[in-house]
Amino acid sequence: MIDKHSPIPIYHQLEEQIRQKIENGEYNPGDALPSEREYAEQLNISRMTVRQAISNLVNERYLIRIKGKGTFIAEQKLEQNLNGLTSFTEDMIARGMTPSNKLLNFEIIPAKPSIAQQLNIKEHAPVYEIKRIRLAQGIPMALERTYVSANLIKGLTDDIVESSLYKYIEENLGLKIGRASQIFEATHANEEEIKYLEIPEQSPVLFMRRVTKLDNGTVFELVKSSYRADRYKFMLDLER
Structure with missing residues (x-):
């Protein structure tokens, strides 16, 4: 009233x-x-x-x-807290939402120079290339391209990458994920992002590149993700 x-x-x-x-x-x-x-x-x-x-x-x-x-x-945006290192699956479950993945590509390829440099491995060393759509409640949220050192993280399968890669690394391989560095930038969606994220042409996307390390400092993952700007936002607590 x-x-x-x-x-x-x-x-x-x-x-x-x-x-x-x-x-x-x-x-x-x-x-x-x-x-x-x-x-x-x-x-x-x-x-x-x-x-x-x-x-x-x-x-x-x-x-x-x-x-x-x-x-x-309006559709309310999902908020990801950047104060901790969590996977997409963990984030969605914490919100009470149902996460899922649509696997577009999964294969072992020789590392290109730029990928090898960021993973701190030799050129042409084997890496898993994983491309998948990240969904929450069945709605596309992000297009993710992941590169993982195959000599370090062994035994990956389609089923594993369609569920939770981080869970497999920590629970099955007994490795401890330590920290990551990330950069973000705003850009317009390209043809691939328009197609898989089901967004109009010229839609804004939040592009994120992350390099993730184990607790001993070894780099194991390079992730390039494009998040729907109309569905996602990021939050960071800062202290002086």
Whole structure:
């Protein structure tokens, strides 16, 4: 309900009510929001007040306006915490979501110079090349290209890379994953990303390159991932 005697502005009260309904699941992604007129008549407030509340939520990306159709609940982005080294599978399970992978390519190839340099191995040494689509609740989230030293991480199979590579490394091989360095950049999706992530042309993607090491400092993995910018965001806690 709207409290017209509250010191909190009416538009802010409405904004919070809509936001809470989105966050508690009463409104779901893709649902149409009632019109400004409907809100104004139901709450006995001005349409200008309603418009301000809705505009604020559009700016915060809780809502999306589609010309000629109305205002809809936006897809909420998955947030990945960058303070710890976890796998995609571990992240999704921690959120109560169902992770899955669609394996596009899995083979052993000779390491190209750039890959060999980043994995700290000799040129033409055998590496696993793994290309897969990362999904959450059946929705494509990222296109991932992974290169793993085959002399170090042995025995990989299709089944392993379609589940959790990190779990296999730690539980089956008895190795301890230590740390990783990552870089991020924003770019436009290429043809491959458009196809596999099911996004429109010129869509933005978040490109990530990660080099991962065991606890003894040995590099074992190079990952190049393209995340859907409309579905994913990253969070980092900083201390002074």
